[in-house]
Amino acid sequence: MPDVELSLLVLKTRHLEALRKVYSTLGIALVEERHGKGPIHYAGQVGPVVFEIYPLPEGDTVVDTTTRLGFVVSSLANVLKSLEKLGTPIVTKPQASEREMRAIIRDPDGRSIELHEA
Secondary structure (H helix, E strand, C coil): CCCCCCCEEEEEECCHHHHHHHHHHCCCCCEEECCCCCCCEEEEEECCEEEEEEECCCCCCCCCCCCEEEEECCCHHHHHHHHHHHCCCEEEEEEECCCCEEEEEECCCCCEEEEEEC
16 A cells, blocks of 8 residues: 555635634644635645635535544643634633643634644
8 A cells, every 4th residue: 555645635614714813823824825816715834734725616605514623732721722812612621631632622614623732
């Protein structure tokens, strides 16, 4: 079986600016981009993965809320405090395990995001 790496993750949303704020708060340096006549969107890097947030195309009415994402952050307490100021729902308060602290939030589209502090 060949080795495989994730290189690109694209989220599509009707809440472009709200998603930018949440994912920037996690520590993803997102910059505005536009390729040719395509839509304005945001792009950044998460390790080797290009992470992009695009507007949902005209005519599409449903956003995928079943995708679950996970990120390691340097300070879970600080990130959660900043996310609470944005009004981000915290689904699971920080819980300790043997190896990490973990919490679950929801982005403005309703996707679950696991946050870990190793």
